[in-house]
Amino acid sequence: MSKKGAISQFIEKYYLHFNSATVVDAAKEYENQLAQGKKMLVSLAGAMSTAELGKIFAEIIRQDKVQIISCTGANLEEDIMNLVAHSHYKRVPNYRDLTPKEEWDLLEKGLNRVTDTCIPEEEAFRRLQEHIYKIWKDAEEKGERYFPHEFMYKLLLSGVLDQYHEIDPKNSWMIAAAEANLPMVVPGWEDSTMGNIFASYVLKGELKASTMKSGIEYMTFLADWYTANSKEGIGFFQIGGGIAGDFPICVVPMLYQDMERTDTPFWSYFCQISDSTTSYGSYSGAVPNEKITWGKLDIDTPKYIIESDATIVAPLIFAYLLNM
Incomplete structure (x- = not known):
């Protein structure tokens, strides 16, 4: 192992203690999982791309420290x-102090x-829409069907966006994923901007x-991928909560219970970075032990909850994995 x-x-x-100690423990166990030949799923919720996580996550992809991604549209x-x-992006450091009128002014701009x-609508949304x-x-004219992420891979690899690049391409995790043809699931894609645009057409x-291939097709793809790749084990590293995490983690009980494949292994590792408080009925706020009762995690699965801001914590864990 590198120094x-x-x-x-x-x-x-x-x-050394509390949430900070869990950061170190979770990072070390993530590294240990990979060293044992296990694979890792990373789920991205929230607005991690707008937070520019790609500056470090792209390198995680290039160094094969994630084998499949689940993310929101x-x-x-x-x-x-x-x-x-x-x-063309505009930062608003005083966003907590904005009045409704100031919010409306941003919309009109x-x-x-x-x-x-x-996010600038004309330069971002409409520029992508055209291509x-x-x-x-x-x-469609060729009678072909693809998943949402596969269309995005085609867009990036076609070169049509090269003329517009405003950041170093090595800081785009989607370019890294496209170049690696990394497996991905994008549950609930329809509620994204591109999903809305597709629906309008x-x-x-x-x-x-x-x-456009559907969410059910994403789940069946994931079921086949999990079955083919889980011999040594697959870990689950969850950034945030919501559908990006809930959708893929359910593949295990689906295979075990609904498909009656009783030899299906549980997820071999679980870590969630979340600022959701433990609460009644909340997936994002559910402690890992609750997932045992749903057939997602085993009794002995290493489990970590880091109650913090993912934009602070995720880069630290990825830096550890990259020996930074």
């Missing part, structure tokens, strides 16, 4: 939006706010809904 760098040494020295597209429109960052529509339409009669 750990300054960041890793810092957290090992000073992150927003994270799928927002990494590419940042790639082509970064200079075509700036859609994500916490302290505004992705052609790829959707071309596939269906409503206008310009595209068929069937051209």
Whole structure:
């Protein structure tokens, strides 16, 4: 194993208790899982792409420290939006103090706010729309069907966006994923901006809904992938909560209970970074032990909950994995 760098040494020295200690424990066990030949699923919720997680996550992909990704439609597209429109983004550090009128003014300027960052509609959404529509339409005319992420891979690998690059392409995790043809599931893609745009073309009669592969097809793909890759074990590293995590983790009880494949192994590792408080009925706020009762985790599965901001914690864990 390579010698750990300054960041890793810092957290090992000073992150000794409570959430900070869990950061180190979870990072070490993630590394241990890979060393044992296990694979890792990383799920991305929230707005991690707009938070520019790609600056470090792209290298995690390139170094084969993640073997499959589950992400929201927003994270799928927002990494590419940042790639082509970064200079047009507007940061709003005082976002907590904005009045409804100030929020409306941002809308009228075509700036859609994500916490302290505004995504420019014209330079981001519409620029992608022009090119992705052609790829959707071309596939339909050929009688071909693809998953949402596969269309995005085609868009990135076609080179049509190269002229618009406003950040170093090595900082785009979607480019890294496309180049590796990394397996991915994107549950609930329809509620993303590109999903809404695709639906608008269906409503206008310009595209068929069937051209886009569905969430059920994502689940059946994941079931086959999990079955083929789980001999040594597959870990689950969850950033945030919601559907990006809930969708893929359910593949295990589905295979075990509904398909009656009783030899299906449980997830071999579980870590969630979340600021959700433990609460009644909340998936994001459920402690890992509850997942045992749903047939997702085993009694002895290493389990970690880091109650913190994922934009702070995830880069630290990835830095540890990269020996930084």
